[in-house]
Ligand SMILES: Nc1ncnc2c1ncn2[C@@H]1O[C@H](COP(=O)(O)OP(=O)(O)O)[C@@H](O)[C@H]1O
């Protein structure tokens with residue numbers, strides 16, 4: 001194609017673009033899975049945290065604090081390398097001292113599983129706090145009215161509190177989605193070829209660091225802006241029914 | 243029907259109810275009056291265990307309700323409550339507000355619950371509002387839906403906590419009219435109210451509470467016409 005420095009740069013970016021898009025699709029895939037499973041985990045954790053049972057609530061707080069209070073990168077490394085190490089040491093202890101047969105031969109999980117697991121566990125903690133805040137933002141009178149009609153606590157949650165809370169958590173969930181989309185770039189350290197890693201690999205092959213990384217950044221920006229528009233739209237749609 | 247013996251309620255150090263004794267017979271309408279902060283709401287809320295009594299006993303039809311063995315949900319299903327701020331479910335239509343509890347608590351079929359709900363809406367004068375959401379109703383209309391919602395459980399007693407205090411003056415009448423109808427039909431009612439006209443006209447008995455105690459009770463004629471307690475006298479002079 002065209003010559004000169006700008007032509008070279010353009011060639012590299014155009015040539016690598018399909019590769020970037022595969023990376024981006026992995027980024028989206030991981031984010032969607034993390035936030036979806038994170039919602040289930042988060043709802044569960046939020047209900048445990050709001051439980052009247054002090055011990056249950058305390059355990060939920062411990063989980064939430066750990067995953068919100070430590071870096072996601074460290075969490076990823078623990079799941080990628082720490083857990084296999086633990087399994088290996090644990091098994092060799094059992095084999096040596098108790099004469100148990102060796103069951104595990106390979107300690108590492110597949111990279112994709114590590115990626116989804118780490119991001120889900122992390123996202124679940126953040127989403128738990130989002131749900132808790134949503135539930136607590138509902139007027140106390142709603143729970144009282146429901147209970148005064150004879151509904152159990154669980155029924156009141158299910159039919160009265162949660163449906164109202166879900167509307168209010170859409171914007172913070174959107175923010176969590178965007179934050180997670182960006183944070184999946186950390187998964188590049190375990191070799192998952194998501195968007196950031198696809199950029200790094202291209203830089204390594206072409207030595208065109210600036211244009212490649214700028215393109216990567218631009219793709220992230222397009223995705224996050226698109227999602228934030230979508231969330232704004234959803235928020236407006238839901239408001240009308242409130 | 244309802245018997246309250248030596249009821250105490252403390253919120254941590256704050257002693258809100260200091261030994262309430264009270265009986266309410268079937269079909270009786272009891273009005274509770276008293277200055278704000280005197281514990282009227284707390285008293286009412288103890289009767290359906292929205293607040294747990296600290297001490298004392300509450301019986302409804304000879305069943306002790308503040309007993310660990312009693313199923314709280316069964317008790318609450320029999321005791322209707324109407325709140326000062328309506329507390330309608332904003333994500334449900336008027337009809338759905340009314341049918342929810344019969345369907346989920348009493349396992350009444352959808353058709354039957356809806357048939358009952360339409361009858362109740364007619365009773366409170368809101369036949370045309372079945373499919374309207376609470377935020378499209380006026381305060382008076384919302385409170386009437388809230389009354390219908392409580393009645394849908396066919397309660398044995400209705401508790402009203404200042405049902406007209408949050409209403410614009412022009413809407414007070416429509417809600418009181420519904421309550422008068424209920425009283426006339428023989429519903430057992432405990433009504434915390436500042437509507438002295440209502441207490442006088444509908445109440446069988448009036449209870450004056452102050453600082454967590456019942457200081458005087460009697461027929462409306464006696465309470466309003468011939469009060470003895472000094473604090474009741476000063477309360478009445480401020481309010482009438
Ligand atoms: N959940 C609560 N926690 C702490 N204090 C409360 C609570 N509910 C009511 N109180 C206190 O109890 C007192 C009586 O309140 P309330 O029963 O609402 O009075 P009233 O209905 O006669 O105005 C007030 O001082 C109020 O602040």
Ligand SMILES: [Mg+2]
Nearest residue numbers: 282283284404
């Ligand atoms: Mg009150």
